[in-house]
Amino acid sequence: MYLIKNPTKTGRFIKRLNRFVAKVEVDGQVVKAHVPNSGRMKELLFSGNRVVLEEKSGEGRKTSYDLIMAEYDGYLVSIDSRLPNYLVEEAINKGQLPGFGGLKVERREVSYGDSRLDLKLTGEKEGYCEIKSVTLVKDGIAMFPDAPTSRGARHLRELIRAQKEGFQAFIVFLVQRDDAVAFKPNDETDPEFGTALREAMASGVQVKAYTCRVSERGVEVIREIPVEI
CATH class of the missing domain: 3.40.1350.60 (Trna Endonuclease; Chain: A, domain 1)
Structure with missing residues (x-):
């Protein structure tokens, strides 16, 4: 089993800026999150859908979050291809x-x-x-x-x-x-x-x-x- 080590937050997906970066609304603010999957995932990453972000930090990072899960019909789907x-x-x-x-x-x-x-x-x-x-x-x-x-x-x-x-x-x-x-x-x-x-x-x-x-x-x-x- 893979256990998530860092704090997580839920948010609402806004849009994908490119294959690996997305805009997400979290706590009333718009933030950028790393998308660890180059797939299209159009049925998961659409405007307004509930997503789960993991807080991340480290040298060289351009975002403070990884977008690790998205909701589909009541289920959580892990999108982390790693x-x-x-x-x-x-x-x-x-x-x-x-x-x-x-x-x-x-x-x-x-x-x-x-x-x-x-x-x-x-x-x-x-x-x-x-x-x-x-x-x-x-x-x-x-x-x-x-x-x-x-x-x-x-x-x-x-x-x-x-x-x-x-x-x-x-x-x-x-x-x-x-x-x-x-x-x-x-x-x-x-x-x-x-x-x-x-x-x-x-x-x-x-x-x-x-x-x-x-x-x-x-x-x-x-x-x-x-x-x-």
């Missing part, structure tokens, strides 16, 4: 993720082929794991990506290569909310990624999806959901 790697690594090392039994994380951010993959795994058989942050859910179905991503398809091709070279290969879709009952690729937004994901699964790459419980205290992985290809 969290999934931490959460998945912790859950693997604690033996809490179905499908990863006996594996541990050896290293983070490892070069493989023409890409950098999120985790190098060790156990009876070595492996690689790529992790994707998911915030989009429609009618109970979590979907990725919410914007075209050539990088995502490239990662899948490297996982296919790793599988063919005798490694275990995983891609994990971590849904940072708890209202999803299944996962599928967002073919309408990025058909290339959907095609690559199907090729990866057919090649033996293990495709996993998990949901999270989100509160203003923190975020934790709670259950596996089926992948609908």
